[in-house]
Amino acid sequence: MATIHPKLSDELSQTVVSSTKSVKIKIKRSNPNVNSEQKFDDFVVPIEKWTTVLDVLLDVKSHLDHSVGVRYSCRQASCGSCGMKINGKPGLACFTKISELDSDTVTVEPMDNYPVVRDLAVNMDRMINNHKKVMPYVIREDSEIDAESGIREFLQSPENVDKYIQFSSCIKCGLCNSACPTMAMDKSFVGPQALAQAYRYIADDRDKGKNKRLKIIDESHGIWRCHFAGSCSQVCPKGVDPAMGIQLLRGYLLGIRD
Amino acid sequence: MERETGAREGLKGWLHPGKIGKFGIERLAWLLMRLTGLGLLAYFIGHIYETSHILDGKAVWDKSLEMTQTTEGHLFLALVIGMCVFHTGNGIRLMIAQMGYGIGKAERPDYPYKPQSINMKGKACIYATLGMAALAMWYGMAVMFA
Ligand code: HEM
Ligand code: SF4
């Protein structure tokens, strides 16, 4: 009988995994809790066309040096854990293929503008705190749970969803904040991540807390410290385009745009 | 806002030439905007000081004018012309963008997630401004060195 579907064994035998290529990965190592030493450790790891920077790091951890400090979770650009500087540019390790870097040596360093915890893992408290500060939720006096009528929804039109859905894709990876030149100098700047999130809720017509939120960002280390270098948007892996959100928010704050 | 306890890149984050390669022409425009802004401010203060010599009589005034009649003086003035043109042109681009115009429209993001705020219109403006600054410097030098 003719086989319509290949047998499992046929399928497996078609999957040829033979690494003919390898990459040299230079990993910046440091442990500020112990001492101020910083160094690069080099490893050579076999790669395929689809190998990501995170795959390489996990390969190093499994087979060459298990002490490499790296934070990751989802491996699919969803959790925002694996942000780092890859060949000098902030990116997600799990979302960057070695093949697209076009280089035999890949250098990975922790993200700029964050304190290093160890090796590639950084402390993101400041970003998370600023994110919380802009009140990233729909603010209402009334509730979706109503004593008399039970549960109801705050309705909203598809057109309104289009206004903010882009900004709600943020995975809090922090790459934007690490690319931003204002973050490089200003200790207190709220940062592109939080500003884009402020706009996400301001553009949401269910939200009734716009004035409260605007007061938080309309201060000396708030929105006016953005000078539209655009670097946040160059590195955002989710198409949030924080620079767009910030300029739209500024237009709104100035009363020019609605 | 939350004050940070740890790392900041510092001036290297502003001036390192590698940043422009990684983050594009918009980052160069940002850096030049700062530098020309500060340069013009310094020139403005110097200019007030220089022109205040008019109160000290014709001889002192003529002498102070001579400062810019040298080759270095001409090159310096050409630089001021370039800074003026770039800062003004780029300033107008920034004012428009920072009011929320010319930066695209929010939409459902789709792979490969090209940011709309970093677009050809903006890039063309930056290149045109750089070109105009170069042209103005060239014209200024042609007049001064004639
Ligand atoms: C018509 C002429 C001018 C226009 C349209 C203009 C526009 C601007 C704009 C829009 C900014 C903010 C840029 C940003 O958001 O990053 C700026 C910054 C600045 N400008 Fe001007 N400006 C002009 C002339 C001048 C002059 C004559 C001086 C000096 C006396 C000057 C000094 C500065 C300084 C020091 C900054 C801060 C630099 C920065 O934030 O990057 N500007 N200008
Ligand atoms: S805006 Fe983009 S780069 Fe910034 S934290 Fe969110 S997903 Fe990451």
Ligand code: FES
């Ligand atoms: S591991 Fe989750 S975003 Fe990379």
